[in-house]
Amino acid sequence: MAIKEILKMGHPLLQQVAKPVTEFNTPALDALILDMFETMAAFDGAGLAAPQIGESLRIVIFSVEANPRYPDVESIPRTILINPQITILDESREEGWEGCLSIPGLRGLVPRYQNIRYQGVDQTGEIIEREASGFHARVVQHEVDHLEGILYPQRIQDLRNFGFESALFPENKE
Numbered sequence: 001m002a003i004k005e006i007l008k009m010g011h012p013l014l015q016q017v018a019k020p021v022t023e024f025n026t027p028a029l030d031a032l033i034l035d036m037f038e039t040m041a042a043f044d045g046a047g048l049a050a051p052q053i054g055e056s057l058r059i060v061i062f063s064v065e066a067n068p069r070y071p072d073v074e075s076i077p078r079t080i081l082i083n084p085q086i087t088i089l090d091e092s093r094e095e096g097w098e099g100c101l102s103i104p105g106l107r108g109l110v111p112r113y114q115n116i117r118y119q120g121v122d123q124t125g126e127i128i129e130r131e132a133s134g135f136h137a138r139v140v141q142h143e144v145d146h147l148e149g150i151l152y153p154q155r156i157q158d159l160r161n162f163g164f165e166s167a168l169f170p171e172n173k174e
Helices: 027-042 134-147
Strands: 047-049 059-064 076-088 093-098 106-113 115-121 127-133 162-164
Touching: 027 047, 027 059, 047 134, 059 134, 076 134, 093 134, 106 134, 115 134, 127 134
Parallel strands: none
Antiparallel strands: 047 059, 059 076, 076 115, 093 106, 106 162, 115 127
16 A cells, blocks of 8 residues: 655645545455555554545544654544544533644644544444544544545634644744
8 A cells, every 4th residue: 555645735625525435345445544544654643534635535534542743642543434424412612732734834723522423434334433522522523624625724713823833832843
């Protein structure tokens, strides 16, 4: 499989609503998902949506386990989520810093719902349904936004809380 180029903010595909997946358990779908995981790992991502690598399909993946970009967050199980739907469990929201592989070097303070339920299927068509909170819920909402053509800067409420990581967090410079 292969590490794919990640499309950057401004690319028209990142502004489109992705198409539903209709065929499961195919070699093409399996290959795409492997490419997504390899690409996400190569860039230390917490998640990746198919549109970010040029495929307008409703597929997201996510996983966090000892990630240097997110050293202080809880683990998130390796998940393939196709044709996802999110249900908000309560109206509580929390602001948190987000980055994106399609917007390298920048971070923004984004409000997200704290408690959600997400459902969809995996690549074999098996149903996935989970409840998530905290960072896990944030990652799912961020990735599903990609499928709607939304990037996190569109969710920032105060653009003073958007900038380059090196300026926002100078203590983290190497």
